[in-house]
Amino acid sequence: MAYLKPPWFVRNVVNRIAMATGAGRSQTLTVTRRGSGQAQQIPVVVPVIDGVKYLVSTRGESDWVRNVRAQPRVRLGSDDYVAAEVPVPQRGPVIAAYRPLAGKVVEGYFRDLPDDADHPVFALTPA
Template identity: 35%
Template sequence: MTTSRASHYRRPGLPTLLLNRIVRWVNGRGIGLAGSRTLAVRGRTSGEWRTTPVNPLEFDGRRYLVSPRGHSQWVRNMRAAGGGELRLGRKAEAFTAVEVPDADKRELLRAYLRRWQWEVGAFFDGVGPDSSDEELLRIASSHPVFRITPSR
């Protein structure tokens, strides 16, 4: 991880908090809105499960989690726990996670924005799927990415 912008985080406003509750409720009933899932990861201090809605990305046969808001609590917990669960209804898929270095994020961020810009584009400082490689690399340190692999 590059630490130059490691403190970057955009706190969710009330509309986002309400939307997250709705998405979590819908996911809990087995419906993944536009592919969303509920991420569950153990708290780095409490050890208790913490949950938040996420938009998993499938790219070149692998799965990733991208933090559009930056270095959030789930990111910090994931770094400490090294994995978690993606939940949808009664199904929970356990996984391990490895953080992707900033230099390797360019095409992942491009693919993520291609798929999810309509929902999260406001958090990427005007950078979109058609932005230059340099612009994507410029914001890479502000958006942690984890490659996730199912636990067996």
């Protein structure tokens, strides 16, 4: 699976600002790193469909995606969830709901990774 690595400035400045301010409708996702067991925090935009919250990886198979696959217990803001990966054929409606929420900033990622299979999606169930 493909991965679009974010530039240093995005990882170290933009993401921190987004998590601190909620910019761009972002929320802070906390996952457990699969190697060290330490917390990893990522700003995410969370679509809600029929009462279910979803995580969408715009950049493909990122570290947070691999971490969630290894340890599906995650925290979104102050709430705990269990993440379950959505099969590729069922991702389309979630991605369609996600794109307008996230805005133009993600359009390049979907242009560079056009297949739904390149964008892991996880449904969140309260823990």
